[in-house]
Amino acid sequence: xxxxxxxxxxxxxxxxxxxxxxxxxxxxxxxxxxxxxxxxxxxxxxxxxxxxxxxxxxxxxxxxxxxxxxxxxxxxxxxxxxxxxxxxxxxxxxxxxxxxxxxxxxxxxxxxxxxxxxxxxxxxxxxxxxxxxxxxxxxxxxxxxxxxxxxxxxxxxxxxxxxxxxxxxxxxxxxxxxxxxxxxxxxxxxxxxxxxxxxxxxxxxxxxxxxxxxxxx
Numbered sequence: 161x162x163x164x165x166x167x168x169x170x171x172x173x174x175x176x177x178x179x180x181x182x183x184x185x186x187x188x189x190x191x192x193x194x195x196x197x198x199x200x201x202x203x204x205x206x207x208x209x210x211x212x213x214x215x216x217x218x219x220x221x222x223x224x225x226x227x228x229x230x231x232x233x234x235x236x237x238x239x240x241x242x243x244x245x246x247x248x249x250x251x252x253x254x255x256x257x258x259x260x261x262x263x264x265x266x267x268x269x270x271x272x273x274x275x276x277x278x279x280x281x282x283x284x285x286x287x288x289x290x291x292x293x294x295x296x297x298x299x300x301x302x303x304x305x306x307x308x309x310x311x312x313x314x315x316x317x318x319x320x321x322x323x324x325x326x327x328x329x330x331x332x333x334x335x336x337x338x339x340x341x342x343x344x345x346x347x348x349x350x351x352x353x354x355x356x357x358x359x360x361x362x363x364x365x366x367x368x369x370x371x372x373x374x375x376x377x
Contacts, residue, residue: 162375163340165316166257167307169325170268170275172347174254175282177244177270178205185238189231190221197221202350209327209353213269239274246282247346249368256376258285263314265289267306267323267330289313302332307339322363324371326353331361342371 171177183204190197199207207216217223217231257264264287266275272292279286291299291306299305307321323334326347334341343357345366358364365371 161257161260161262163262163320163322165263165265165310165314165321166254166375167265167267167310167321167323167339168254169327169330169344170266170270170278171244172326173324173344174250174266174284175244175246175278176347177278178208178347181239181242181244182235185235185242188238189234193227193231194221194223202348205348205350206352209350209356212327212329236271236274239270243278243281246278246284247368249372251283253368253372253375254284256372260376263288263310263316265291265306265310267291267301267325267333269293269300269329302329302336304333304336307333307337311337322375328356331357344371 168174171182179201183201186204187199190199207220211219214228217228223231254264264285266287266289268275268291270292271294272290275290275292276286278284289310291309293300307323311317311321318338319340321339322342323330323339324342324344325331326344331341331343340362342363342365343361345354345357345364346368363374365374
């Protein structure tokens with residue numbers, strides 16, 4: 161197999177969650193607590209890509225630290241009752257990775273308990289290691305901490321890992337570690353995001369079957 165260790169993001173990489181869960185939650189929260197803020201899904205995706213969700217709240221919406229913590233609690237409660245679906249073909253891809261003896265790790269900005277719930281509900285194989293939002297801020301991507309821990313735990317060298325993500329923090333983390341990066345291009349059609357990913361990433365895939373074919377055929 162090309163990559164003995166596959167490291168995947170969760171939201172909008174494995175499961176279709178921004179359009180169906182996170183953006184509706186964001187709109188609901190803004191309507192209640194910041195009614196002057198109005199976003200389209202494309203605007204939300206663009207700002208989530210760069211500068212990122214925390215900067216979106218702090219610098220664009222103008223929330224302070226306590227308000228950000230309140231939004232985080234609201235979001236976490238919302239997520240408990242909304243389970244996103246895995247992208248078509250993702251179940252087969254992840255099981256193939258495990259069936260061939262490969263490792264499967266998750267580095268995400270979602271909580272680990274939500275990631276595990278989504279994997280169970282979608283019939284996905286349990287990951288070998290997960291780094292979620294509950295990690296200290298300095299250990300969340302784009303920090304290199306997750307990839308360094310994965311390499312330390314399982315022994316692969318950087319060329320033996322592939323990082324799969326739809327957003328820039330995963331790209332920045334992989335680049336800093338010398339790990340190959342594949343862009344999950346199936347998650348959106350925002351021109352700025354696709355242009356950046358196609359220009360800068362080692363690999364770009366528009367569909368899950370394209371990635372599966374690259375990995376295993």
